[in-house]
Amino acid sequence: MKKLVIVSTYPPRRCGLASFSQHLREGLLSAGLPEVHVIPMIKDESHLTDAPEVLTTIRHDVREDYREAARAAREKGVDAVLLQHEYGIFGGEAGSYILDFLEEVSLPVVATLHTVLEEPVPPYGPILKELMAKVAKGVVMARRGQEILQEVYGIPAEKIAVIPHGVPLNRPLLPDGRQKWGWEGRQVLMTFGLLGPGKGIETVLEALPRVVETHPRVLYAVVGATHPEVLKREGEAYRRSLEEKVKELGLEHHVQFINRFVSDEELLQFLAQIDVYVSPYPHAQQITSGTLTYALAMGCPIVSTPYTYARELLSGGAGVLVPFRDPVALATALNEILGSPQLQADLRRKARQRAQGFDWESVARRYLDLVEEITGGTPLWSAGAPGEIVNFPPLRLDHLRRMTDDTGLIQHALGAVPNRWTGYTTDDNARALLLTVRAAREGYPEAEELAHTYLAFLAFALEPSGWFHNNISYDRRFLPEEPSADTQARALWALAEAAHYWGASDHGWAAADLFRKGLKGAREVHSIRGWAGLIMALSAFWPGPEGWAPEKEHWEAGPGPEETAVWMEDLARRLVKAYEDHRDGSWRWFEDKMTYENALLPLALLRAGRVLEKERYHEVGLETLRFLSQVTFEGDLFVPVGNDGWYPKGGRKAIYDQQPLEAGMMVWAALEAYRVTDDPLWYRRAEAAGRWFLGQNTLGLALYDEKTGGCRDGLSPEGVSRNQGAESTLVWLLARQVLEKWAVEARSVR
Numbered sequence: 001m002k003k004l005v006i007v008s009t010y011p012p013r014r015c016g017l018a019s020f021s022q023h024l025r026e027g028l029l030s031a032g033l034p035e036v037h038v039i040p041m042i043k044d045e046s047h048l049t050d051a052p053e054v055l056t057t058i059r060h061d062v063r064e065d066y067r068e069a070a071r072a073a074r075e076k077g078v079d080a081v082l083l084q085h086e087y088g089i090f091g092g093e094a095g096s097y098i099l100d101f102l103e104e105v106s107l108p109v110v111a112t113l114h115t116v117l118e119e120p121v122p123p124y125g126p127i128l129k130e131l132m133a134k135v136a137k138g139v140v141m142a143r144r145g146q147e148i149l150q151e152v153y154g155i156p157a158e159k160i161a162v163i164p165h166g167v168p169l170n171r172p173l174l175p176d177g178r179q180k181w182g183w184e185g186r187q188v189l190m191t192f193g194l195l196g197p198g199k200g201i202e203t204v205l206e207a208l209p210r211v212v213e214t215h216p217r218v219l220y221a222v223v224g225a226t227h228p229e230v231l232k233r234e235g236e237a238y239r240r241s242l243e244e245k246v247k248e249l250g251l252e253h254h255v256q257f258i259n260r261f262v263s264d265e266e267l268l269q270f271l272a273q274i275d276v277y278v279s280p281y282p283h284a285q286q287i288t289s290g291t292l293t294y295a296l297a298m299g300c301p302i303v304s305t306p307y308t309y310a311r312e313l314l315s316g317g318a319g320v321l322v323p324f325r326d327p328v329a330l331a332t333a334l335n336e337i338l339g340s341p342q343l344q345a346d347l348r349r350k351a352r353q354r355a356q357g358f359d360w361e362s363v364a365r366r367y368l369d370l371v372e373e374i375t376g377g378t379p380l381w382s383a384g385a386p387g388e389i390v391n392f393p394p395l396r397l398d399h400l401r402r403m404t405d406d407t408g409l410i411q412h413a414l415g416a417v418p419n420r421w422t423g424y425t426t427d428d429n430a431r432a433l434l435l436t437v438r439a440a441r442e443g444y445p446e447a448e449e450l451a452h453t454y455l456a457f458l459a460f461a462l463e464p465s466g467w468f469h470n471n472i473s474y475d476r477r478f479l480p481e482e483p484s485a486d487t488q489a490r491a492l493w494a495l496a497e498a499a500h501y502w503g504a505s506d507h508g509w510a511a512a513d514l515f516r517k518g519l520k521g522a523r524e525v526h527s528i529r530g531w532a533g534l535i536m537a538l539s540a541f542w543p544g545p546e547g548w549a550p551e552k553e554h555w556e557a558g559p560g561p562e563e564t565a566v567w568m569e570d571l572a573r574r575l576v577k578a579y580e581d582h583r584d585g586s587w588r589w590f591e592d593k594m595t596y597e598n599a600l601l602p603l604a605l606l607r608a609g610r611v612l613e614k615e616r617y618h619e620v621g622l623e624t625l626r627f628l629s630q631v632t633f634e635g636d637l638f639v640p641v642g643n644d645g646w647y648p649k650g651g652r653k654a655i656y657d658q659q660p661l662e663a664g665m666m667v668w669a670a671l672e673a674y675r676v677t678d679d680p681l682w683y684r685r686a687e688a689a690g691r692w693f694l695g696q697n698t699l700g701l702a703l704y705d706e707k708t709g710g711c712r713d714g715l716s717p718e719g720v721s722r723n724q725g726a727e728s729t730l731v732w733l734l735a736r737q738v739l740e741k742w743a744v745e746a747r748s749v750r
Helices: 016-030 064-073 099-103 124-135 143-151 199-215 228-234 239-248 264-273 290-297 309-315 329-336 341-354 359-377 398-402 426-441 445-459 485-502 506-522 528-541 561-582 600-612 615-633 660-677 682-693 726-749
Strands: 004-008 036-042 080-085 108-112 139-140 158-164 185-192 216-222 255-258 276-279 302-304 411-413 417-423
Touching: 004 016, 016 036, 016 080, 016 359, 036 064, 064 099, 080 359, 099 124, 108 124, 108 359, 139 359, 143 158, 143 216, 143 309, 143 411, 185 199, 185 264, 185 290, 199 216, 199 239, 199 276, 199 329, 216 264, 228 239, 239 264, 264 290, 276 290, 276 329, 290 302, 290 309, 290 341, 302 329, 309 660, 329 341, 329 426, 398 445, 398 726, 411 726, 417 426, 426 445, 426 485, 426 726, 445 506, 485 506, 485 528, 506 528, 528 561, 528 600, 561 600, 561 615, 600 615, 600 660, 615 660, 660 682, 682 726
Parallel strands: 004 036, 004 080, 080 108, 108 139, 139 158, 185 216, 185 276, 216 255, 276 302
Antiparallel strands: 411 417
């Protein structure tokens, strides 16, 4: 277990960063770390503490303190440093003294950037670039922060992780809070934070008369002491200006100033009692807000201006956004929420759902994963070594059986109920055949009967032309469509593995015969994912390391080993050519855009390289999989390319909607890479992609439903889909099955 030190402000200093650092330390301890030290930044004696976790202190304006603190960390045997970077807490021009600490410490450093300037003036930009060059990893709390670091500062994406602000949940709440604060019978709006110019309080006061007209019982509570630095410079001038504005607008009975420092525990009590939280920052550049995160996690209806962090955090309907400095729009939004209990309930539900995984222990685990990554350890989220499956639920076919009738697998579900109106697809029935013959081989007896049904469906779907028809209605009619290369490849892959499993039996003959007939259509496949799928099918069929030698009496005119190898070689060359045509600078991909089922492409080349013993296919497969991993992994958190915009070359990666197909295929590709390289990193990548289904994802929400055995259809900004369709359930089951299969193989080797 690692020994860490946090460099930051720290209690008794009163600021949001100090609270953040204290809670991060508590989260690290709760996550199982036995030793977390702190080096506080201090400006005066009131910031001193004799807490046992304090290793030493740094006086912000004493340059030698920075190097002495670095030496103290090394002498203590610290493994890594968690640096909290904020402007104003470090000495020197633009906080440059912290660079002395980084030069001296000679330890891996994770730097959390609490402010990222979108238009930095010298020397702020150059100093932040230098800081990022000296640390192992940078952390931001919003994806826009990651984009700014890449676009403005030139920081590579693989050096940046996105980890949300934590929240100290599960605190007991006061039953009589409203009475204590004089809020009985009032509709309470609230803004919280250390008070100072730039909070946007004036806009709320200007909106309030319009709200009072409609809701005369409304009360706006402005909670928090004046910021200590503002207090030193200006005293209470700003607060007095707000009080004068309240009098000018005649709002004395509708505004309450609670002028004192509020602990996190008391803040949660306040948030539990209010009707609406208002976050009225007047500028778009605000990259994070702990108070907004707290309000979200407490399930508060939220109205906010569209600053960077709010746009990201409240996407998908978890709050209401209004224009900057627009009191009319703000009043309209507040009146609508206060006048609709149903809207309030919807906002509360969406807020709580959006904040899943924001508890400090979950956030701390994300930091621990980064530490393990930069120090060469094993991330705690992925505790299994090669050959072990840790904390994965067992393979269950319950939901698959519910979704299957005597024709085949129904395409979609309404919740967990089969939606017969959506009919069937060959895509889903092919995946189901692939899963069930694999599960039957691994000793799941109920899988074989299901496999018979799916084999019969593929026989029904095969047209005389050799193409498999994909979309079939519930009454078994072929629906109009163009031939699909993806469908053709998936059907052939499943049939190859079915022929392999059933061997010389009648079912094996049927699967082999359908495979042979489907090859006629496969000759017309001209899409990149179709080529990749055909490589997987051919590698499963031919009599090589992966495949099965068909019985002569069951085989009429299919390709023999030599022809199969030539065909695979041709397909692999096409993939390599696509890669060579599209790679450019740091872009290492087969197309100018990452879209769907991305990991299938490197998987196919890795498989072709292993089966055909061609090093070039290994090289391109690994290079493209590494690039895909840079795009989709943040530490050991899998963040696939979303289907709402994809990831165009030179553009921004879409985060949502995240699809199970991406996680499932990454499991396959990473395990193939592990088999080729014997590098445990790829095994950890496979497990991390598998844990995406279980809640190790952007929102901390599980898509796997342990009650039904099914998998929800996707991850969007507002949470997980309620529907558990065929594709999502199958890719989860296939990922789970292949993880188990390879774990058994790895144990046998060991």
